[in-house]
Amino acid sequence: TKNWELSGKTVLITAGPTREKIDPIRFLTNHSTGKMGYAIAEEAVRMGAKVILVSGPVSLAPPKGAELIEVESAEEMYRAALEYFAKADALIGTAAVADYRPKYIQKDKMKKKEGEQALELERTKDILFELGKRKEAHQVIVGFAAETTEIEKHAIGKLARKNADLIIANDVKQKGAGFGVDTNIVTIYKKDGSKLELPLMAKTEVARRILSEVSLLLKRDDSL
């Protein structure tokens, strides 16, 4: 059943990992399964939003009622997100985007040879940072922070650097949190300096909490 809290709003979500090609056989990636992002997409649909889900390769069923844009690399995810951002009221970046990609993609399979093999990497675009620069007053940006050390310091840093309204920090070393599991343990850091520490809960419930914060921020903008 819908509760229409986000009706009339467009929510753009990035989810899953990215794949950065090394050669026709191999790529660099990470442990993201898309569960957190897909849970947010499903919940946003339930709250009445128009949902655009830009997803890296995952094995989840497409959320009903959302528009799914499938991408592979960080660059493709950036382009898709940029295309839809102007029409979005909120951007929620749950994707685990590669920070580096191989500087050269080998046209043919790299053959093994004696000794060590170095792989030269270059930075990818930071999607949240790039869209943060284009953010308009009515738009809300939510980032995630997947950390293993100094969570609060990194989360607060990301809030400022990425021009985000909320950062959802998860300590991915904690049991029941982060990659792959159906639950998460998050702290929501807000721009006003306050934070909301949530206990272990299902990703669907985490999604609900994040989206109700987003809906409050969007309502505040509507009444300006």
Ligand code: PMT
């Ligand atoms: O997919 P699951 O298996 O359910 O796992 C969920 C999760 C652990 C992936 C999720 O909860 C999470 O923490 N997502 C963010 C992962 C991440 O890459 O965090 P980060 O701290 O490196 O990045 C910070 C923020 O910038 C994120 O919102 C990220 O989407 C964004 N980013 C990062 C790099 C980049 N090049 N572009 C980005 O937009």
